[in-house]
Amino acid sequence: MRQRGDERGWALLDALLEDETGHDLAALAGTVLGLPERGRYAVAVVPVRGSAWNRPAEAHGMRFLWRSRPDREIAVVALGEAGPAAVAALLSDGDPGPGGVSPVVDGLSALGAARKLADAALLTCGPGGGGVVGLDGRVAAALIAGQPALAAYLATDVFGPLLARDPADRSLLVSTLDAWLECGGSAGRTAARLCCHRNTVLNRLRRLEALTSRSLSRPRELVELMLALEAVRLEPSTWPRTEPEGG
Structure with missing residues (x-):
């Protein structure tokens, strides 16, 4: 259903990314999109660039589900056995410019928090910064950048x-x-x-x-x-x- 662009599934995923809550929202999104409700997830945020770049769908046991916003691209990543560093390395190789990756969160219901943490990681790149980064070792910078x-x-x-x-x-x-x-x-x-x-x-x-x-x-x-x-x-x-x- 993901490949057919099921609008219901994408709407549920968007609701989770915006930290919305509802009865069985995460379970329903997982069923529609074919994702486990509980599992290891991360969110990556990459600003929109003028030139096109290849957004990964699957790599190294990770599955990427991309959502577009006016100013950025957001990826929900089912990590499998990988970690945020693997996401950052893969996206950096794709040369998307600066980007942020959240720490690992447990389950689809935590995607809203993960998206906010990915936004915080992105802020630590600073003006003109490059590379995709996680929050590891950058928490102090994220606190300052957000204020x-x-x-x-x-x-x-x-x-x-x-x-x-x-x-x-x-x-x-x-x-x-x-x-x-x-x-x-x-x-x-x-x-x-x-x-x-x-x-x-x-x-x-x-x-x-x-x-x-x-x-x-x-x-x-x-x-x-x-x-x-x-x-x-x-x-x-x-x-x-x-x-x-x-x-």
Whole structure:
């Protein structure tokens, strides 16, 4: 019935994706579409592109059911034994541009929640971002991306004091923080990544702490620094890039 484009089945699937509830809605959709009511599912969201691309129907034990929206394509994926990473890799190979994939959800009744999580993953790609991504390791970025006003406030509140610095200097300090976080807080690994001495990394981080009035050794303040960094990474305009006084 899926192949014949059964409108009833697609309408039921759309209702589930919009998080609608009703008596036996998931069971009815599963029957009409030939899907198990309980099982491992994920949802993928890909923005509509100007050029056509091949949407997969079945691959690696996964089954894709696609729905079109004015601004995006949505896939309900019956995962089988696969996981969200396999969905992201397959869609990235198809070169659809940026996209988001939800974590695994249990059953058709959870498709609405999965669609929202896929939307959140998509937001973490940022402007001009590419590749299809899941939420694994991106939850903080998703929280920031979903609150643009809060992101702008946090970026300015945390990094605002750096605006008085030379643009190259403030970029150096923020990029050192980024590398230090990526290296798990190891000054030695950060130095190797940035091709500088370990003491140089420590000096930059101390300057950053002094300018932001936040300590990397205090968990709450470290969280603020991390979230502010995500805000700047996702939307650079959240951090005003004014020149220092005097040019």
